[in-house]
Amino acid sequence: MEKYDWLLISIYIVIASTFILSIYKYKYLNYGMKYLMLYTGISFVVQVTSLYLSSKRINNLFLLHFYIPLSLMLIVFFYKGLFGKTISYKLINYMIAFFLVFSTVNSIWFQGIKVFNSYAISLYSLIIIILSISTFVFLLNEDFAQERKSILITTTWINTGLFMYHLAGLLLFYLGDVLTSFRPTHFRITWLFHSIVYFIQFGCIFIGLWKLPTKSTS
């Protein structure tokens, strides 16, 4: 896998850059984007920790059992800030509560913390895909887009990044077993592809934050 080390390094660079950029633009971030900043920071920490544990040959899958519920909360809060009053806060809160319960039950009774939590990750990806597609649809509404005019470009980039990664992730987790049943080396290809879309996700978030106007936010 050494020939793909450049990809791993670039992932760390892009996540770190995105987090630094979000800190730099902190005062221009609206309510929802601040949660995205936290998501970026936590993703970086988890990535570095995961690499460290892997280098010490320690099972790092338990990190996902904490990272996934936390990520969902932060990303859903980002969307909550974006949607404003157009989507009931109760629905958002129920969504988070349901996932937290599901994820906890899954980690305790079904897929222990030393095992890959594919059920929770699949549901997590499903929720984010629904939210991101809904965002694309909502942005077609003139009033909705007009109220968010100043952050329209930023929102579109960030939403695109989240959508692409979680859609690709869901397909990868779903089709991963099928692909690796052909040849074990396909396992590497699926995880390589995952790394690429992970890079694209943070790349899109970086571009979105870069294009964030620094005069005022809505």
Place this chain on the structure above:
Amino acid sequence: MEAAHEINLLSILVPLLVIVFIIAIGVVLMYQQFQKNIMKQQLKREALKNEHQQELIQKTVVVQEAERKRIAQDLHDELGAVLSISRMQLLQLESETHAPTERIRPIREMIETTLSSTRRISHELMPLQLEQLGLEQALQSLLSKAANSHQLTTNLAISENTSELAWITQLGLYRIYSELIHNSLKHAGASIIDISILREGNQLYGRYADNGRGLSDEKADGLGMKSLENRINALNGHWDFGNHSQGGFYANIKIELKPDQN
């Protein structure tokens, strides 16, 4: 040696379709919520806009009436006073033996005409009787004057508690009815006018009817009726009007009194 695996296409496609279906349902439900809340927000914005417009109309009417009152007062106090003094001085001059009365009298008569016009204009701008005696007396006086100058039978019924109405509400009602009376006499040639004003709690019901020629379609859309409608809207009311089947014009006014109108 690689193991041969059977690919069951259905076992791949069906779960994939289920996932796509779940995503589609999720998006549709989100969009329904979104539509509902967007409509709610739009309605709220419209209601707020109407409320502001209503407030603006009311404030405009209040400012207009205050200005009229000021002008009426100035006409009465300043111009009226000067004309009265001039008239009295001319009368005094006329009574002197060597005064050229044939030259003074026309001047005195002109001043009296001007004084009378000043009083009329002042009264039209701000009816003193309304301020001093209230709505019922002011309308009674208006109808009496109309009956004296035209062959007219008038009926007026006002509930006692209308005297407790705010000054601006009474003034608004006075203006509305005086305009309706003017229309009946000038355009409809009516010989009977019925007016009733009933107050029940926070609701005010006004009715007007005459036996004239009725309202033509052209006049129904005219500026006069629009102006009346604006006056009624400024009082937080609405009205309907039309022609009786037996002939004549009617108007029903309903006003929902706000606390500052009581």
